[in-house]
Amino acid sequence: MKLKGHHIILLLIMVGMLAGGICGWAFGEKMLAVKFLGDLFLNSLMMMIVPLIVASMITGVASLGDIRRLGRTGLVTVGYYFVTTGVAAAIGLCLANLIKPGAGVTPVAHELPSMVGEKTYTVVDVIVNMIPKNVFEAAAETNVLPLIVVALVFGGILTTLGEKGQPVIKFFAGVNAAVMKLVYLVMMFAPVGVFALVATKLGAAGGGEAFWGELFKLGKYAATVLTGLALHAFIVLPLLLFFIARRNPFKYAFNLLTPFATAFSTASSAATLPMTMRAVEKRNKVSNEAASFVLPLGATINMDGTALYEAVAALFIAQAYGIELTAVQQLVILLTATLAAVGAAAIPEAGLVTMVIVLTSVGLPVEGIGAILAIDWFLDRCRTTVNVWGDSVGAAVVDRLEVSRRATRDEVEEY
Numbered sequence: 014m015k016l017k018g019h020h021i022i023l024l025l026i027m028v029g030m031l032a033g034g035i036c037g038w039a040f041g042e043k044m045l046a047v048k049f050l051g052d053l054f055l056n057s058l059m060m061m062i063v064p065l066i067v068a069s070m071i072t073g074v075a076s077l078g079d080i081r082r083l084g085r086t087g088l089v090t091v092g093y094y095f096v097t098t099g100v101a102a103a104i105g106l107c108l109a110n111l112i113k114p115g116a117g118v119t120p121v122a123h124e125l126p127s128m129v130g131e132k133t134y135t136v137v138d139v140i141v142n143m144i145p146k147n148v149f150e151a152a153a154e155t156n157v158l159p160l161i162v163v164a165l166v167f168g169g170i171l172t173t174l175g176e177k178g179q180p181v182i183k184f185f186a187g188v189n190a191a192v193m194k195l196v197y198l199v200m201m202f203a204p205v206g207v208f209a210l211v212a213t214k215l216g217a218a219g220g221g222e223a224f225w226g227e228l229f230k231l232g233k234y235a236a237t238v239l240t241g242l243a244l245h246a247f248i249v250l251p252l253l254l255f256f257i258a259r260r261n262p263f264k265y266a267f268n269l270l271t272p273f274a275t276a277f278s279t280a281s282s283a284a285t286l287p288m289t290m291r292a293v294e295k296r297n298k299v300s301n302e303a304a305s306f307v308l309p310l311g312a313t314i315n316m317d318g319t320a321l322y323e324a325v326a327a328l329f330i331a332q333a334y335g336i337e338l339t340a341v342q343q344l345v346i347l348l349t350a351t352l353a354a355v356g357a358a359a360i361p362e363a364g365l366v367t368m369v370i371v372l373t374s375v376g377l378p379v380e381g382i383g384a385i386l387a388i389d390w391f392l393d394r395c396r397t398t399v400n401v402w403g404d405s406v407g408a409a410v411v412d413r414l415e416v417s418r419r420a421t422r423d424e425v426e427e428y
């Protein structure tokens with residue numbers, strides 16, 4: 014294989030990640046000195062989210078040509094999200110029952126982070142907030158879901174305007190292309206950014222010794238979550254990719270190593286979105302129609318890793334507190350973990366906040382979250398990577414089931 018530019022960047026990103034781990038491990042808090050480099054990388058990613066979502070969704074929907082087509086694509090996409098998230102939560106539940114990570118653990122009281130226990134939104138709130146009072150306010154707050162809704166409707170309407178809509182569609186297509194180029198520039202900085210983010214996070218957690226100590230204390234719990242994530246990432250999703258999307262899972266995953274490294278270092282599916290979109294479209298050649306629809310929405314609501322972790326964590330807490338759960342209660346955990354994952358924002362440790370929904374649904378003590386806090390920053394990185402993988406597989410599946418099918422049908426009709 015000839016070494017190309019993007020291979021070299023990828024190699025440097027991997028080296029950056031490893032070096033970040035080694036430096037954070039060895040030098041602990043001293044590594045906070047490079048925090049600004051991580052922030053720089055994070056800011057560059059975040060600044061692209063709003064223009065990228067708006068421009069790519071409008072162009073994606075406009076390229077469907079007919080708004081009615083959105084209905085089926087939407088159904089297939091949402092179906093994929095729910096099935097895969099539910100399967101992930103079920104894997105977590107099964108493993109936690111098998112391994113019993115919480116048995117014999119004495120829960121230690123920890124102060125909960127202030128974000129836990131903040132007002133949690135009801136389903137009605139979520140629906141009402143999907144229509145923003147002010148589009149610019151939603152954009153300014155990077156409030157992704159309302160922006161997606163507006164872009165979808167706006168893009169759909171543009172397709173009905175004929176000639177008049179064309180310049181606007183072209184404008185957004187131009188913005189989309191420009192942001193994609195910008196992603197490429199930011200990617201050049203990724204090796205340094207990833208290094209700094211990993212090093213400062215591990216450093217802030219007290220370096221290698223402290224991390225190892227925490228991991229050891231919660232070893233069985235962390236091992237259960239990681240085993241579940243591995244099963245989902247290495248078996249379930251590749252099978253879907255192979256049998257439904259008809260893609261080579263190794264090649265598809267290899268092309269996504271940059272978004273994976275970004276997800277691991279930022280712990281945010283939203284911040285990773287620009288990298289994911291570029292890799293899925295440009296490297297894995299998924300159509301813009303599918304990618305621009307499935308990925309932004311997926312980053313916001315499709316979180317397989319988070320659902321799996323929430324299910325394991327809830328059972329861990331029940332076991333640690335010696336609370337027996339009935340089969341029905343476990344089913345409730347399965348459902349609420351799926352919903353809590355949908356509701357979790359695509360930002361670091363958001364899953365911890367929506368855990369409250371799962372715990373209260375079956376009367377488990379919310380203080381239990383304190384018992385899993387110490388290691389959450391690390392597990393968050395791992396589950397975010399799986400979340401991004403799930404979205405990317407979804408784009409290929411929808412591309413295959415909907416977009417290609419439509420293309421074939423159109424050809425037949427033309428003929």
Ligand code: ASP
Pocket residue numbers: 280281282283316318319357358359360361362363364365393396397400
């Ligand atoms: N950090 C995760 C994400 O952005 C959400 C979570 O906390 O599980 O995908």
